[in-house]
Amino acid sequence: MTEHFPVLILLVPLFGALIVVLLGKERPNQCWMTSLISLGISSIISLFTVVAVLADKFQTIRYRMGGWPESNGYEVGIELRVDILAALVVFAVTFVGFVNTIYSKTRAETEVQGKVSFFYALIQLLIVGLCGIVMTNDAFNLYVLIEITSLTSYALIAMGNRRAALSSFNYVIMGTIGASFYLLGVGYLYIKTGTLNIDDIRMVLGNNNLWEHQSIIVAFIFIMLGLWTKMAFFPLHGWLPNAYAYAPSMTGTFMAPLMTKVMVYVMIRVMVWLFGNEFVYSGQHVWGELVIWMSVIAIVAGSLLALARTDIKKMLTYLIVAEVGYMVGGAWLGNVTGQAGAFYHILSDAAMTFCLFIAASIIVLRVGDSRVNAFDNLFRKMPLTMIGFTVGALSMIGLPPTCGFFSKWYLISGGIEAGQWEYVCALIFSSLVNAVIFFRIFERAYFGQITEVKEDFVPFDSDANPETAIKEVPWSMLFPLFIASGFVLLVGIMNRTLFEWIQTALKMVNT
Amino acid sequence: MDPIIATFIEDNIVPKFNYWIYVILMMIGLYAMITKNNLMKKLIGMAIFQTAIILFYVSIGVKDTAGIPIISHHGSEHHQGATVHSESGSSSEEVSPVKVKNNTIDKDKYANPLPHVLMLTAIVVGVSTLGLALAISQKIFKSFGTLEEDEILNKLRPGSHD
Known part of the structure; x- marks a missing residue:
């Protein structure tokens, strides 16, 4: 069985x-x-x-x-x-x-x-x-499956309001460019190796020592560009914030934690299994340093753009852009600690983004305002929701029992090991910006004034009614929030075990 | 004509013209997707872009001397004696993992069917992407009354009453 x-x-x-x-x-x-x-x-x-x-x-x-x-x-x-x-x-x-x-x-x-x-x-x-x-x-099968996920997510996003349809259209254009670049890369690999199975491609490349051949380098660049478009790596992130913020809330809560992270997984797999560490991290190519700097820019820009937003969901989507920068940078550091840290961050980011998106969706639903002043005095009105939100937010900032702390810890130690100080600085800077973003919200939630709901600004996914008092949502929405925040803590507490499993698996392929 | 350009064309463009066409088509598609203002024109660009990649893949599988990849025990003698010159599968010869024994199949007689089969799948993917994008643009047209991107963005401005 x-x-x-x-x-x-x-x-x-x-x-x-x-x-x-x-x-x-x-x-x-x-x-x-x-x-x-x-x-x-x-x-x-x-x-x-x-x-x-x-x-x-x-x-x-x-x-x-x-x-x-x-x-x-x-x-x-x-x-x-x-x-x-x-x-x-x-x-x-x-x-x-x-x-x-x-x-x-x-x-x-x-x-x-x-x-x-x-x-x-x-x-x-x-x-x-x-x-x-x-x-x-199978490299080609991977393309087809990427397109299956993309097609379904275009349709799911377009189910929202008219803004969602427009952002879904932009996602179609960007997503198609990304997937087609990936397909081109696979084509160049196929010309050179004559096979599509990932392990076999690696074997043929190794046996015939094709590493420095132009086709292989072009293939690698095309595949990376395609995957970066799909995972919204900073300069290619244009489609993500609107698509995830305007999608129906239960679509956003599913896609925000998973889509980009699975693409990061694919990137790590392509780097480690398909091309191999010797090729990707070899000193002959300029891209190692370059990608680290790109991820630094992604982290800093994502954090600052998030800080500039007052719309809670938009803010979270820009935080995702910054998190993608963490993972790409970690994977490109060139040591197992960085790779394993990036991989651990996939799991922890999935948990904390899920938690934060559910909490934000519940708050938008009940308060009827997606701006930060929606949080005024919310700890008193919706204590249970705010507990879940707090756990996710603390993890995003990186406070110890939560998984966000440990993933940042591993990524930073990977950065120190590799001597990439700019990456370490960017991570710490992003932590500080996250602290500013979320403590701004906590302050409002504890001490803020109760403001009237603006009637001209009620999002379509809200049932807020100025006549009635804001109250907690039914169990079917609180229960997922608590499971998600439970996982934020669980992944954090189990970090040692998980990290050892990941390291073992990565070391097995490297030897 | 300048002899250097002439040799360049002779060496690099003429024998590989299908690859040049694929690159040109791809650039046309990318240009349309990025710069065009009308959403329908963007979709046309997208279709051209995907078709260019299909052309690229189909070119991979072609060999000068090869026929259709159907194994027939009677008709295969026609191709014997033809000069073996694999153009587009240039390097696949020395590294190809397909080690067909001499007494079964002569791989130069048959076009490589795999890239073509892959493209059947890619065509299906392209068609469904295009169909979905058309459906979404219909939804956009219904709610905005236009498919021009700048007009839509104008209507989305906070001040407008749409």
Whole structure:
């Protein structure tokens, strides 16, 4: 049974999506229940996969789709490949999907009226795509899965108001450029190696010593540019803030924590598994230094842009841009500590972004104002929500028991190890800016004045009513918030174990 | 004509003209996607951009002497004796992992089917992206009444009453 886990993780939500479409828009509750069950099963299987990989001493699970055997030492069919890193990310994806489905119970019917079944079908397809991206071992298949996730996310974002449709259009243009660049890179790799399997490409490159060939360098640059566009690395981040801020709230809460992080995972995988550390970090190429500086600019610019926003969701999206800078910089430091730190940051950032987005969505829903003065006196009115928000915010700043502290710690120690002081400074600067941003909010939430809700500024995803007092939201929205904040603490407390697992997996491929 | 330019054209452009066309098409597409004001023109640019990549992939699989990649036991004698010159798959010869034994298939007789099959998938992806983008632009047109980007941005300004 264990050997079929990788494909079951994909198949369960895939069929769930089909069933949801068949159930149709007349039965929104059954659609919700179906996707809850299918994502629940999927996340349980992925949890078992983590356990199975650990029990087997970090042995990689390989699954040949369609049972094609290898011939002459090369893979013929498409392979799924799960090591501990993939298993952890897949678990994060499916579990966030599951918890987000609980959150969307009441929201879906009001925010995407009449399209509930399509919403649940698309979100399950998105999860299939994300899990596929993480697990596949085929470079072209990776492109198709990237496009599956992109297509579903374009549609999910466009379900929002008219601003959402416009930002979704911009995302289509940018996303297509990114994916096409990736595809071009794969084409150049295929010209040189004649295979598409990631391990085989690495083997052919190594056996024929093609590292310094122009095609390979061009392929690497194209693939990196494509992935950076997809993950909103700073100068290419234009599509992200509007798309995530104007999307329906339950779409934003799912995509903000996962889309960019999965792309960072793909980048680490391409760097470590497809091209290899010797090629990526070799002193002959100028890009090592350059990318570190780009990530420094991304971190500083993302933090400052976030500081300049008064809209809470926009502010969080610019924080994501800064976090992508953390991870890209960490991955390019050129040592295992930096890579493992970047990878640990994928998990911790997924947890804390999820937590903050749910809290922000709840506050926008109840207060009816997405600007920072929405937080006036909110600790008294919505104490439970604010507890969740505080945990996420403290993690974003980087205070010890939360995961944000440990991921920054590992990234900074990686930076010191590599002697990249500009990166270390940028991380600390970003921490300080985050502290300013969030303590500004805390101050208002504790001591702020109660202001009237501006009637001309009620977002579409709000049910605020000036007549009634602001109160807590139903359990179906608070429960996900507490799970998310629980995970922020759990990932933080388990940092030693997780970091050792990640380091072991990265060292296994480097030797 | 300057002899240097003439040799350059002869050496670099004529034998690889399909790659030059793919680069030119790609640049046209990128230019349209970035600079055009009309959303529909951006989509046309996107379609050109994706088609350029399809041309690139299809070029990879072509060999001068090769026929269609269907193995037939009777018709394959036609190609025997033809000069073997693989142009676009230039380097795949020495490093190709496909080690077909001599007594089964002569790989120079058949165009490489894999890039073409990949492009079938890429065409499907391109069509669905285009379809989705058209649907979104319809939604934009319904709510803004225009597809010109500057007019839409004007309407989104805080002061406007739309």
